[in-house]
Amino acid sequence: MGACQLPCTVYDYKPSLQQDMEDADLVISHAGAGTCLEVLELKKDLVVVVNDSLMGNHQIELAEKLAEEGYLEFATLSTLQSILDSFHSKERQRFPKPDSNLFSNFLRQQLKLT
Amino acid sequence: GSGGHTTEMLKLLKPLDRDIFSPRVYFVAETDNFSVAKLKHFEQDRSDFLLYKVPRAREVGQSYLTSVFTLLKSMILILPMVYKQKVDLLLVNGPGTCVPICFWYMILQRMMVKIIYVESICRVKTLSSTCHILRRFVSATLVQWPELAEKYSGTVYIGKIL
Numbered sequence: 001m002g003a004c005q006l007p008c009t010v011y012d013y014k015p016s017l018q019q020d021m022e023d024a025d026l027v028i029s030h031a032g033a034g035t036c037l038e039v040l041e042l043k044k045d046l047v048v049v050v051n052d053s054l055m056g057n058h059q060i061e062l063a064e065k066l067a068e069e070g071y072l073e074f075a076t077l078s079t080l081q082s083i084l085d086s087f088h089s090k091e092r093q094r095f096p097k098p099d100s101n102l103f104s105n106f107l108r109q110q111l112k113l114t
Numbered sequence: 115g116s117g118g119h120t121t122e123m124l125k126l127l128k129p130l131d132r133d134i135f136s137p138r139v140y141f142v143a144e145t146d147n148f149s150v151a152k153l154k155h156f157e158q159d160r161s162d163f164l165l166y167k168v169p170r171a172r173e174v175g176q177s178y179l180t181s182v183f184t185l186l187k188s189m190i191l192i193l194p195m196v197y198k199q200k201v202d203l204l205l206v207n208g209p210g211t212c213v214p215i216c217f218w219y220m221i222l223q224r225m226m227v228k229i230i231y232v233e234s235i236c237r238v239k240t241l242s243s244t245c246h247i248l249r250r251f252v253s254a255t256l257v258q259w260p261e262l263a264e265k266y267s268g269t270v271y272i273g274k275i276l
Contacts, residue, residue, distance in 0.1 A: 033118065033235070033236045034118060034121065037235070058239070058240070061236065061237075061238040061239055062235065062236045062238055064238075065238045065259070096274055097274075098125070098129075098274045098275050098276055099273055099274055099275070100129040101129070102272055102273045102274070102275050103126055103129065103130070103272075103275040104129060104130050104131065106256075106272050107130070107135070107203065107230065108134075110203070110228050110230065110253060110254060111202060111203055111228060113134070
């Protein structure tokens, strides 16, 4: 591994990554479900990285599904470099917002409310 | 529940008209301060809600043997809460805490309550254990991916709610 030429800011912990994510053009992250959803809801480009040994692990099912649907790019440590090299801010599928009336209508139907 | 369950539950509740779905009763695991804080924030402009703190049926990583005892304890302590608190609609989304609660509402309010189980968006290929336990007893089970509804008959995909 060569010396890193990239300017980096490093920190242990912040109560919220919201601001950093909003400022970012690209987010590279682990494949945690919460993080994936948070980043996609901010409409940011996202590359998730998992350990090769975790492939197929149910904890990354969501990230795998979101990659399949075209909302984010999926990389392992071995493929990350080439994913980033060929990454275009192409017109990715944007993660759709929930339909705000769907659930409400469903519940009202269940309760037989008009 | 904690973390993901709470975040998802609040996302589900956010678009609901709280004048219609009123009053609201929340059951939260007693050691879950994170969820209590999130929910108090969510309901900060409202006064038509109640909060019950319930013992956890099982802590993460707890041995299955001792879990039998904590489950029994939570069943016993939750019964009077459910007895006191009639509801028309019970929404659950999967933390272990919800099993005793569902159980007692099914017993005490048999025909008079609609129980809706909403599976997490993280469940893409398989249902959670809690869902497997509860789905034959609840009024409806909602999943977040159409292929899950196809795989498990009796579950429903109504579209994107999370």
